[in-house]
Amino acid sequence: MLCYESIIKSVIDCYPELVPEDIQLGTPPALEMGDVAIPAFIPAKKRKVAPHVMAQDMAQRVSFDECVATATASGPYLNLFFDRKRVGFAMLRDILLAGDCWGAGGSGRGKRVLIEHTSINPNASPHVGRGRCAMIGDSLARLMRFEGYDVEVHYYVNDMGRQIGLLVLVASELEGVTFDRMLDIYVAANQRAKDDPEFAARGYELLVKMEAGDPETREKFYRVTELCLQGQLEVLRRLNVSYDCFDHESVYVNDPRWPAIEAALEGRGAIFTDEEGRRVVDLSRLGYGAEEGRYFVLRRANGSSMYGCRDLLYSLDKHGRNADINIMVLGEDHKLYAQQLALILDAAGIPAPEAIYYSYIRLSQGIMSTREGNVVLLSDFLDQASAISQDRVTEQFPDLSEDDRRVIADLVAVSAIRFAVLRVKPAKNVIFDLETALSFNGDTGPYMLYCCARIRSILRKWDREIPDLSREAFQVTTDQEWMLLKTMAQLPKVVSDSMIQHNCAPIANYALELAHVFTAFYHECPVLTADNEATLHMRLRLCEAALQTLSNALGILGIDTPERM
């Protein structure tokens, strides 16, 4: 917050033996105890006195600047109370002045980010688990754009490989294949490959033809993968997820840059052809410690390339774009693989992208697997959520047009799933329960949208200009107003923490907290029927600022808010 630096300076100015790092500001456990806490443990140790004595000494000797109204020692802490009028006015003015940029630190100005995420195999409609990657990546991209970075979002289209080969084999035998049928076809193709070795072998043959550039085969692959990709993108678009560039895996076969990578591996004695004719990397020559996972196959005996080959070239490509931050969002099942890739890249003198891992979303019945077909599809979830929400909106606003109701229902659905997924830190397994996700009560996306709708309702009813804030007339009269101001003031810190961690979960939890704090204010502090004009105007501005702050946070999460709901 605004005054932290000056508080620390005030303390160390008073005690020559202290340095800024000795003062670690905190927050007292309750509002009645103060706004800022200075723990006296470290200063006490340096001055060789008891902590509670040190706290009392600071209370008497330190003279704080005018933003601190009082300082009282409480055991081993010195608790400070802000001058609510002075500090509150400055906070509110800063928020309204910054507007859409409120909370942004500008750390990314003049810098570029390349982020790759989602990159689902083009085989079927995405399930909720796959969506986690998309939402994590999309929100990171939004966070970084918010911070001022020039962000480019990439999607790696895995339009090759065995799984796709099998899918192509079946799909191209059928007439009029649609995206909706693809999941069933894919599951069937995998089952058939399990049961029928001859069929599986035909899949490999198809791959060889594909790599050799056979036009007819390429055309078949293209038709199927493009149908899948476009279908997937449509679902992801409903979730507010979008991409700037699509990089197709197939362009990286027979890449002229490959020999340089092989040469680098030769130079380290790390590549060999095994007794059955495969090209294999021995990672132990590149510093890999364990026996398990030591060998990394680049090419099959029949000469066709493995995914790793293409991935190496893709990494090379991305590195060549010279971004300041190069990120990829990957499932935790890719950890070892990414580590292996990084070793090979390192041998070739190329830094690997920063990997952000996320764990699976599980169903209560177990893990979601497209191959097995036991999934909750994103599109089904969104449909159900929209339908439920639309019923409620219809009940509440019978006069709204069908279109308006649909817009609101979609916003509610998107907020529900994006918030539920993003508030959990990526490393955790999350358990997805459709029924819970479809109940819009409690700590949910819809709760926050509802909060925004209530604010807008107040602002709508006040159909005049709000007079400019006057420093003289400004007053914070209730704890709820003060809590709201203090909470809004935290956004810049939350954004910068999220930026450091490359993790948007703190933003999500902050947005929820802010909605709770606003709701407390809403219930305790009448706005339009406030006791006097100064309070009325101040609270209107508070509403504006709360809406702005919440919108900014939700914007990073890719959640848009409705005018009413």
Place this chain on the structure above:
RNA sequence: GCCCCGAUAGUUCAGUGGAUAGAACGAGCGCCUCCUAAGCGCUAAACACAGGUUCGAUUCCUGUUCGGGGCGCCA
């Protein structure tokens, strides 16, 4: 077997080297002549276990247990 994650209320999740560990769902009891009850208030309920570092550990380190992921021609 080895490597990487995780473990907080009945459940799903937050959070923190420092004061009294927060929500929500579920359970119980209340609140709409009052800016939207998709809301609010109150009650009951948790840091897996054992050591260590520290003035102070739920947080950092080690071990154990349990859960997830991974470990050569899937991507």
